[in-house]
Amino acid sequence: MNTAAATDPSLPTPATALGWLHTARFLTTAPELKFLPPLEVPEIAFVGRSNAGKSTCINTLTQQRQLAYASRKPGRTQHINLFTLGKQGVTDAVLADLPGYGYAAVPLADKRRWQQVMANYLVSRANLTGVVLLIDPRLGVTELDEVLLEVIRPRVEEGLKFMLLLTKADKLTRSEQARALSIARLQAGGGEARLFSALKRQGIDELALSLWSWAHPQPAA
Numbered sequence: 001m002n003t004a005a006a007t008d009p010s011l012p013t014p015a016t017a018l019g020w021l022h023t024a025r026f027l028t029t030a031p032e033l034k035f036l037p038p039l040e041v042p043e044i045a046f047v048g049r050s051n052a053g054k055s056t057c058i059n060t061l062t063q064q065r066q067l068a069y070a071s072r073k074p075g076r077t078q079h080i081n082l083f084t085l086g087k088q089g090v091t092d093a094v095l096a097d098l099p100g101y102g103y104a105a106v107p108l109a110d111k112r113r114w115q116q117v118m119a120n121y122l123v124s125r126a127n128l129t130g131v132v133l134l135i136d137p138r139l140g141v142t143e144l145d146e147v148l149l150e151v152i153r154p155r156v157e158e159g160l161k162f163m164l165l166l167t168k169a170d171k172l173t174r175s176e177q178a179r180a181l182s183i184a185r186l187q188a189g190g191g192e193a194r195l196f197s198a199l200k201r202q203g204i205d206e207l208a209l210s211l212w213s214w215a216h217p218q219p220a221a
């Protein structure tokens with residue numbers, strides 16, 4: 001598959017990228033940006049509606065069942081949770097699991113607070129390098145996803161990496177997947193769109209490679 005890696009040792013194979021992700025360790029949890037430790041290493045955030053599959057995606061990528069707390073009950077992740085990555089105990093990147101938004105049964109005051117926490121983090125987190133926006137393709141890009149896209153747009157224009165990840169692809173037929181992907185590509189505004197299924201293990205290698213390259217930018221040739 002990855003023929004470039006055979007000739008260029010600086011490019012990883014999926015196994016290298018997944019080995020790196022498997023080193024994930026819980027670092028800290030905080031209710032909002034101001035309680036997070038300032039870090040120098042690249043940070044990649046997983047954002048999206050409540051129940052979109054953010055925590056499951058992190059557990060799948062890191063091959064750890066319970067690293068991020070996934071749940072059937074929407075609104076499970078209420079804090080910003082950070083996980084360090086790096087071999088030989090040397091942290092070279094961080095993953096951030098963010099609280100989901102848009103869950104109807106949450107009191108309005110809580111919803112507003114979460115949205116503020118999200119916006120604040122996305123605008124101000126200095127070492128933020130990449131954002132994976134997870135979307136349930138059966139719902140598509142919702143109004144709150146649009147708000148998030150607007151919030152990060154200036155940073156994407158300045159080089160923040162961005163990807164729209166269509167989760168739970170196993171719930172769609174092949175033709176529905178293709179259709180959802182082509183719509184998402186139009187909505188990804190400069191970023192990529194990909195299909196992903198934790199259940200069917202679809203799109204894992206590609207996502208792992210993308211995250212690795214976000215965290216390890218190659219000097220221009």
Ligand SMILES: Nc1nc2c(ncn2[C@@H]2O[C@H](COP(=O)(O)OP(=O)(O)OP(=O)(O)O)[C@@H](O)[C@H]2O)c(=O)[nH]1
Binds near residue numbers: 051053171196
């Ligand atoms: N069929 C299917 N279900 C999935 C997949 N990924 C996640 N789920 C299910 O979707 C539900 C929500 O997953 P979570 O990972 O907790 O979602 P989250 O985005 O972290 O949700 P919040 O923490 O509330 O923001 C759980 O019941 C998961 O098992 C997938 O690829 N396929």
Ligand SMILES: [Mg+2]
Binds near residue numbers: 054
């Ligand atoms: Mg979660």
